[in-house]
Amino acid sequence: MTDAVGSIDTPDAPDEATDSKKSRKGGKRGKKGPLGRLALFYRQIVAELRKVVWPTRSQLTTYTGVVIVFVVIMIALVTVLDYGFSQAVKYVFG
DSSP states (O other): OOOOTTOOOOOOOOOHHHHHHHOOSSHHHHHSOHHHHHHHHHHHHHHHHHHSOOOOHHHHHHHHHHHHHHHHHHHHHHHHHHHHHHHHHHHHHO
16 A cells, blocks of 8 residues: 555554563552552652742732732622612612
């Protein structure tokens, strides 16, 4: 068969006899008990947290200020809408 651009041919499956020797059931996690798996889990958490880019104090202050201003604006908007709807209901139903 001629190979074409974008061909989706799959390679032949490898021999099953050689695959059974290479693959072990469970891998590294299969050998550890529950405490070992729990310790591995916490080590992975710490490793991921070290990758996090933490904001500086000034960035954190800016972000906090933006959130507080946004919340105050949303509270004011909901208050105005609530007052308007209550006045409309009083007008319609007496």
